[in-house]
Amino acid sequence: MGVPTIGVSAVTMVRYATEYDFKYANGMPIRYVAVPFPVTGPTRAMHRAYVNGKDQLSGKPLMTAISDALTAPLTDSEKMTNTTEVQAQAEPRFLPPDTEDNLRQLFKDKEWTDYNPIILPTEERVKKMLAGTSHKPDEVVNADTFNAGRRELTVEKVAIAAVMAGAKPEYMPLLLAIMASGVPYGNSTSSMANAIIVNGPIRNEIGMNPGTNAMGPYNDANSVVGRFFSLCGKLAADLRNNVTAVESLGNNLQYNNLTVAENEEMLPEGWQPLHVQMGFKPTDSVVTIGTGWTYISSLGEVQPAYPANMLIADYMRSLSALGSAATLFVDPTVAGLLNNVNGYATKQDFSKWLAGKVEKTVASYWGNGVVMTSNNAMAIQGLAPYADWSKLRKESPDALIKPFNNPEAINIVVVGGAIQTTWFVTDFRLRRGTLVDDWR
Template sequence: MLTTVKTAPMLTVHNPVGYPPKISRKQPAPRLSSLDGKTIYLIDSKFDDSVELLKQVQAWFAARMPGVRTELRQMASYYGKDDPDLWNEIRSRGHAAIIGVGHCSTCSPAVSTHAITLESQYGVPTVALHTDKFVKVAQSVTRMGGLPQAPTVFVPQPVMGKSPEELRAYVEGLDPHSGKPVMQAIVEGLTQGLAANAAGDEPYARSTPRLEEPDTEDNLRALFERNRWTDFLPIVLPTEERVAAMLKGTSRRPDEVVGRMQPTPNRGLWEYTVEKVAVNAVMAGAKPEYFPIILALASTGISARGSTSSSASTMTVVNGPIRHETGMNFGIGAMGPYNHANATIGRAYSLLSQNLQGGSVPGETFMGSIGSNYTYNGITFAENEERSPWEPLHVQKGFSRDASTVTVFHGCRSTTFNLGLRKDHWREHVKDMLLGTDAITAPVLVLDPITARQFVERGGFDTKQKLIRWLHETAEMPAGRYWDLQLVQNYIYSRATFGPSESPKAKYVGVSADTPVRMFEEKDINVVVTGGEANGYWQIMGAHHKATVSVDEWR
């Protein structure tokens, strides 16, 4: 008896990845025949005790190669900014440079980028010094920067908090990636010739296919997981029919460019179209009526899968009539997994960020040390405008009340939590909560309507702006404690030392230790009302306001 073997149907699905940028090849600087009699600049990127490691490099040269003169210099601002004045000084007065240390998800790309700049634009042979957790990051940045052969040397992680003896052992030890002695690798990087690049751009643009080869559902799901195109929860496969249905949610052309995105600065901006955004929206399980919100999020160019070792996430707030049109939740459980629109809009933003920016791969394009479950759907909810005693968020940001908008906050990692406002000591309680927010990320108060009304009744804050001003004045910390915070040292102090044009905190540099510092600028504080009045619970989320954009433009 013959048996009929059923074969699984073959499906054709869209590729969800964005279009990579072109790579402009750059030329390395000529190497030195010898370091004897030469001046080497040791450039401190000003992140987490980098200077302490460079001091040990300087000591090594003094002891082992006394004919080499070293100049230890700090960059003029924080590590992410170019420093052409220093680069020109090195070109005119020095012969080579060592820059470091790249030991965070944003400073490592910056260190490699500065090294490429010195090599290709200023003709200075340069070695970039990183810790070994950032090998793949450095390799990716030098490739995208057009100089993959740029000399890069690694020491163990961490550098921060290590004693001089421990850092000396790093310098006198082996590069954990190459196995060579660290200082031998540095000297060779400055003196041994590098292969030249051919001129022109690599033929790299628009290399992402539109469709994958037809295959079975099981094989395609395995392909998407293997390529890390998912968040490892089940996805809806983006078939041609499903993507076409999603595209009906907007009047924009499928091939229209929506924006460009990268996981951190200096990683290369990937480009994406309306159709590519639709592919990721389908994967997330979103409906076509949600698509204008998802397109608006994509248009910001802000990644919900940014690579920061602090594991920060985004928070997305929707305002205006689109809340009702899509059935978003701004009542009970607004910030939880209880609404299809909230859940899938946030998930779509997360998926499109990882795929359209060229990946979010741990150890390579994602360096969050502990990660965050916020990144599954980016804390996505709508504001409860109807029950708020104040004007809604989008009106504060310059839109009319009848406009539909979406707001992106970034840097979400710290939160404090409370129930209502007590009659006698609520001011002190709020201050305690503010001081518990990380000092470099301004507070966003997320209030149940009950608590919002309590702020009006107890504090007389009949406008959000009055409440925001009081929060600004209340969040004070003695300067000695404030400047000793590691995050403040990394991200605020280095800028503040160069005056008010670089940081409003410049006025607190050099003050006595007991001088109160107002931690957060008034313009950076935000208040959002959401929730279903089951009780007066509220929280403060540390988050930067990045953008409020129109949804209506993407209908």
């Protein structure tokens, strides 16, 4: 713009902007002033108090700090372009030798773990892990760009995290595909998390459990693969609490990342596995990763007087419908009832029915800040249906809308042991699957 410009935001955001983001992403030493958190939501009186209060960075009266930031001459440091003296040192391949106890403490101090015990990644263990793939250790699997700093994740770094998580070498193709998917490990000021859905022969090859207790702590592969994503995801994005990881509440799902194998063997006739729905062959091994926040259990068994389809639709009203996304995890018995009793010949049929059935008030839809931040831009551009929904927000906030306007974003995963007719409704938005076979 060519004119003096400053930023004003909540102190938490400003600290990130002036420290990590400035160093690794933005590169410009923008001047900020900070008000207390939150900025969005307080009353006018509270905002007035912010303006009449103090800058949370300098301690000066806020408006004095603003005046100073716009008038104080630029310093030599602010005019600086030479960065040679501040370049980060390359991380060495090995850590300095130390005792096992000290190394375990170091890994915790550096926030490289999930604070459960890890296996220390000796060269010998990592070498054994690398035998699980034909890919070379120095091959770059992905470069994390979601968090600032563009860290190049190599096959060797994935193997190191795999050792730490307790993985077996035969898990490596799946672990590499997870990291190659490009889906970032959930990190937001909101409580973002991930879901990992595995399809195809790899499920049985590594002994994943798609049956009874599929979502509980009863299987090595389900548990370790899910844990691996937390360890490797944190390392790939350099996530550290209150430095780069800033979820206000966090999300307990991040201990296992909702890692499941679809129970393909128990799908009703006509219902395709998730990866086949995406265009992969049934014999392909595929991992699909989702991003979301919400995980709601049906609690009890299905009742014929108010069957699963109706109750699922009710529960979906509490989802944000961001991107029209929902992922349902249903027991094979529920899938059977939906197919045989309720007449949904395919998963897609049920998704279409839900898209036409689920309603919520326009006020509730826009009441979600993430939806508002993301979708209001489309409303401003006049795009349907968001422009109409935005208009209704002011004119008729109690009007009912059908927020799941894209049935293709409503996914159904059949998983579980056919012991109880239960299901989970979630708001996970699935990316296209990644071929595990490419990483064998």
